[in-house]
Amino acid sequence: MTAAQFREHGRAVVDWVADYWERVESLPVLSTVTPGEVRAQLPRFPPEVGEPFSSLLDDMDRIIVPGLTHWQHPSFFAYYPTGASGPAALADLLSSGLGVQGMLWQSAPACTELEQHVLDWLAGLLGLPERFTFSGTGGGVIQDSASTAMLVTLLAALHRASRGRVARDGIDRGRYVVYTSTEANHGFEKVARITGLGASAVRFIDTRADLSMDPRALRTAMEHDVAEGRTPVLVMATVGTTSTGAVDPVQLIGPVCREYGAWLHVDAAHAGVAAICPELRWIHAGVAEFADSYATNPHKWLLTTLDFDACFVADRGALTGALAVLPEYLRNSASESGAVVDYRDWQVPVGRRFRALKLWAVIRWYGAAGLRDHIRHCVALAQQFAFWVGADDRFDVLAPHPLSLVCFRLRGGDEVNRALLAAVNATGRVFLSHTKVRGTFALRLAIGGTATRHEHVATAWALVSEWADIVATPR
Template sequence: MGKSENSSASAASDPSELPHASDEPSSAAFDHEAFRRHGHALVDWIADYWAGLEERPAQPDVRPGDVRAALPATPPEEPEPFARVLEDLDQLIAPALTHWQHPRFFGYFPANVSGPSVLGDLAAAGLGTQGMSWATGPAATELETLALDWLAELLGLPDRFRSDGAGGGVIQDSASSATLVALLAARERATGGAARTHGIDRPLAVYATEHAHSSVTKAARIAGLGESAVRHVGCDDGHRLDPVALGEALAADRRAGVTPCAVIATVGTTSSGAVDPVAEIADVLAGEPAPVWLHVDAAWAGVAAVAPEHRNLVSGAERADSWSTNPHKWLLTNFDCDAFWVADRGPLLDALAILPEYLRTDANASGDAIDYRDWQVPLGRRFRALKLWFVLRGFGASGLRAHIRRHVDWAAELAQRIEADPHLELAAPRSLALVCLRHRDGEDATARVLEAANEGGRAVLTHTRLGGRLVVRVAIGSVHTARWHVRELADELSAAAEAASRADGLAEDRSR
């Protein structure tokens, strides 16, 4: 019996005897020719999807749980034909999506995709490079360095952000991550490295307006500062940070024994597109007894600086410690791709660099190579630079400028229509391609205008509040939007506003 048991154990440990074992690689189950055929079919499907967006509702008519209920409850035991997967994508998944590429998507901020970007992402996926260090992907690292230098030049950013100096650029997944790593670098500098070794030994403060992105508060949580460390500095009438109020907040904290750590200036706030006065903020910080990190969050608006007439957006950047913007919002690059630059990479590396033995190489020992894993929170990183490189080459500077300019021009035309409308008004000055409006009759009428614009999923518009009042936001930016879509939206907003006024009038008559 013992011999039999031993024989069975030996056989079971032999891979050739295991069920379904094979000498072929896993790729054999989906061979190169099958990939070629199915890849062509998928690219055709995407092209057809883009071409047919106009016929789809911008928002789906679904309820929570509908999609899952339409799909099998358990995974398949055997491989399914790719044609069946593509059929389900077409019939079950796509119809239940909010279509961010729709020509009538005017909500939030744009989330661009383009042919060159999608192809660049496909190439990166096929290459499967894990670019955590130079040694694990030399071309991935050096292309990212080049692409960020190219983009800095196109945006008119100062030389201090170029990679050939003390600073440099890196691609983060989003502006939220850029804000976090900027705050970690600021914490490192403010505590002289103490936070890195044994935690925060003194109260620190971070300053931004109430209109700054919610990622500022989240970053303060993650960095161990806590929400209470975030100071909401007062604004002027244009919803921009007030430098005088900032100076007062800094002085009050110093008197209370709190160390000012960082200021987050926003170039293009979500609610109104307001641009904080970066140069004036830098003037205030120049008078501080100790350095305070100045990070500029230009997530949406920053890319508009590719057009020279919008270079005011980088005003003061030569005095910032870090600056970021999202090509994946409005610069024809699909998510995720945030461009983040630092003037001095030292504090960032001090805060984030860890070098275990298994990652040591001759390249990082020499100091001649960049290991981008030390510029971010995760260890691993995708080859994001490839899609950005494809976009920069596929459109050229002229194509990027034209993309921005057409949307800004159309937004200016929409703003003029709103100003001329007897029932509507601008809730804030137009900011690039963002128009904020409300009904002159008040909150209920504004809500009816928003509801009418989105009725039946025909369009996507979103809202915010400014000064406590409901505001409708129109963010123009889809690569599929044409001027006539914006003009049609203007007609619909005017009609909805007139209907809301009539409804208010009838209600008032009935109340008498």
């Protein structure tokens, strides 16, 4: 593809994306295709001769769009929405066009230094301590997801707890244990399996009435493990759990971790970016004093396209000590000087894309004030929805909702609530997901989409209210 052809088709792609954003609200939020339907429309064998790029865009309309659940639909309220915005999408194009590989400072100096600088910006916006920045003892790194942030910080914690033995000799099975709450991200157990600790090394700690981790139960579990000769390596506290948005009391968990020498990782994947607003910075109580690492996902609620997890560590030496491997063919004078960051030593893969461009573009386009407006807008919409639910005696709100997630339930059994969720989603006008709150089936409405406005939340409530009467009526 020549530069002239790239210009021609690039303009067509930008127009296609812009048209998609303008029309996505008219599409069913949840895809209606059946399993295998997309593949059945694709040719069995790849083309022998190249095709016009326009035919690919035709197939985007004909095959791909009908096969999508539309995460950028303003009435997408399931899971946690992933924000996409014009600045982030354009920066993704810049990253792809540059095609740099940022494994070493030498391989892409601007890629490395922009990432350092933008993550220092983000740390400042979130009110994180200086030790999480490059002016302190730590720094930030872009991972693909919160699960990968869990993995690399657990490896760093194992490196510290074993004084480097794990990196050299591998896991001493049965010796090391890790802790998180019963409400935490399910990826934590997967991470324990990947490291070789195994699922049996994970201690799931009971929660308090507000669904946050119980520090007393954590202390009891750690006391028991130490008495049995095991070593507490890491505790993962959560700021905004996946299921209900619960916020663990980091300020109470931290002293327990410090007493037993355990690394404290704070997983703030969804909710952490809310701390950009000073009035919501309470969610970080205890982080500055006690956290060894912290991660949040701008790709969830901060208008940045997938994939983008911002992972911060207070001691970068523990992270690079666990992950650095230096073959001869990557040796260079800049790395050996100690004056630069080689991000390949901060992550599992060797290669890495120029992802910092996305957050750089988002912050520069919206400004800190614009980002705060977005967070406050979403929180206000969620509080309005919670008010409607709480004012209706047919429903119960099942969990605290200080941010942008509301968990609720129609009074009645689980089956009637399953029927309500299915009926609302079948309209194609909204998409909600579900969870269980203390064993009880609950509907979840999560707000965070770039284009979501009051009328979309009002429509969601109108549909829930209308279908509640229908599914609750005896047949």
